[in-house]
Amino acid sequence: MTGLIFHLIPHTHWDREWYLPRAALQARLVGVVDDLIERLQADPGYRSFLLDGQTVLLEDYLRARPDREGDVRALVKTGRLQVGPWYVLPDEQIPSGEGLVRNLLLGSADAERLGGRLDVLYSPDAFGHPPAWPTLAREFGIRYGVVWRGLGGEAGQERDLYRWRGLDGKDVVLWHLPRAGYEIGAALPADAERLFAAWAPVRGPLVQRATSKHIPVFIGADHHAAHPDVPRLRDLLAELDPQSAFRVSRLDEFFQAAADGAKPASMGPGRPSSGGMPRPSWLWCAWPSPSRRWRGAREGATGGRRWSSRGERWCAPSSMTPSRAAPATTSRAPSSRASRASRRWRRRWCGAACTT
Numbered sequence: 001m002t003g004l005i006f007h008l009i010p011h012t013h014w015d016r017e018w019y020l021p022r023a024a025l026q027a028r029l030v031g032v033v034d035d036l037i038e039r040l041q042a043d044p045g046y047r048s049f050l051l052d053g054q055t056v057l058l059e060d061y062l063r064a065r066p067d068r069e070g071d072v073r074a075l076v077k078t079g080r081l082q083v084g085p086w087y088v089l090p091d092e093q094i095p096s097g098e099g100l101v102r103n104l105l106l107g108s109a110d111a112e113r114l115g116g117r118l119d120v121l122y123s124p125d126a127f128g129h130p131p132a133w134p135t136l137a138r139e140f141g142i143r144y145g146v147v148w149r150g151l152g153g154e155a156g157q158e159r160d161l162y163r164w165r166g167l168d169g170k171d172v173v174l175w176h177l178p179r180a181g182y183e184i185g186a187a188l189p190a191d192a193e194r195l196f197a198a199w200a201p202v203r204g205p206l207v208q209r210a211t212s213k214h215i216p217v218f219i220g221a222d223h224h225a226a227h228p229d230v231p232r233l234r235d236l237l238a239e240l241d242p243q244s245a246f247r248v249s250r251l252d253e254f255f256q257a258a259a260d261g262a263k264p265a266s267m268g269p270g271r272p273s274s275g276g277m278p279r280p281s282w283l284w285c286a287w288p289s290p291s292r293r294w295r296g297a298r299e300g301a302t303g304g305r306r307w308s309s310r311g312e313r314w315c316a317p318s319s320m321t322p323s324r325a326a327p328a329t330t331s332r333a334p335s336s337r338a339s340r341a342s343r344r345w346r347r348r349w350c351g352a353a354c355t356t
C-alpha cells in the first residue's frame with residue numbers, strides 16, 4: 001500500500017492513581033516534564049506532545065515547579081503541549097454520569113486556563129465505555145475520540161476508524177487503538193541500523209486496519225519520558241519507507257486530515273460498552289494491584305458512586321455559580337461555596353474514581 005501518511009504522535013501514559021506510591025510517581029513526573037519542556041523548547045521539529053489527556057498531571061507538576069508555569073502556558077498556547085480534555089482519566093463505568101461531566105468540566109477549565117484544550121476525547125486505557133460516550137463528547141464540543149479496550153474482536157470491528165453514534169443520535173469520529181495499544185511505537189529507535197527491524201511489526205498491523213491513508217503512530221508508553229528524538233525518527237522512517245510520508249502531528253491534526261474524505265464504518269448506538277470483559281470492570285482493575293489500588297477500586301465501585309450521587313444533589317447547585325470549573329474567562333469572582341464544591345470533586349476524582 002503506497003501513498004500513506006503516518007502521523008507520529010509523541011505521548012506518555014500516566015497511571016497516577018495506582019502504579020507507585022504517590023511521592024515516587026510525583027518525583028518521576030517532575031523529571032519527565034522538566035525533560036519534555038526542554039526538548040520542546042530546544043527543537044521546533046519536535047512539534048507536539050500529547051500529555052495523556054488529563055490535566056491533573058500539570059496540576060501536580062506545577063505544584064512542584066510553580067516557576068515553570070510560563071513555559072507550560074507558552075507550549076500549551078501554541079499547541080505544542082496537548083492537554084485535557086479530562087481532569088483525570090477515569091474508569092468510565094464506575095462513576096456516575098454526573099461524575100464524568102464534572103471531570104470534563106474541570107479538565108476543560110484547567111486546559112483553557114493554561115492556553116487551550118485538546119479537542120479529542122482521549123480514553124486510551126479505560127476498561128470499556130458507556131453508550132453515552134459520543135453524547136458526552138459532543139456536549140463538550142468535541143467531535144473526535146480515541147479508545148482501545150471495549151472494541152474489536154467481533155464482526156464489523158476490524159477497521160481503525162468509526163463514526164460512533166450515541167443514544168441521542170450525535171456522533172463522533174473514533175480512532176480505535178491497535179491491539180498493541182498506545183505503546184505500539186514506543187520501541188521505535190532513532191537509529192538507522194535498528195529501525196528496519198522495529199518498523200515492520202508496527203507498520204503491518206496499522207496498515208492492515210487502515211480506513212484512510214492517514215495513520216497515527218503513537219510513540220510512548222506507561223510512565224515513560226518523551227522519546228529522545230522524534231524528528232530524527234521521522235527522517236529515518238522517510239528514508240526507510242520512501243513511498244509513504246511521515247509527519248510529527250498533534251492528535252487533532254491527524255483527525256482533521258483523516259476525517260476529510262474518509263468513510264468510517266458506522267457504529268452504534270450502544271457500542272463499545274462492554275469493555276470486552278465478562279466481569280465488572282472494578283474486579284478487573286483489582287487484578288494486578290497493590291492493596292492501595294484494590295481499596296481504591298472497591299471504594300470507586302461502591303462509596304465513590306454513592307458519593308457521586310450525593311454530590312449531584314449537594315454540589316451541583318452550588319457549582320452553578322462561577323467556580324474553578326467555569327471557563328477561565330469568567331470575570332466574576334468564584335464563590336467560596338462553589339470553590340469548596342469544586343475542591344471536593346477534585347479530591348474525589350483523585351481518590352477513588354480514576355483507575356485506568
Ligand SMILES: [Zn+2]
Nearest residue numbers: 014015125356
Ligand atoms: Zn493506564
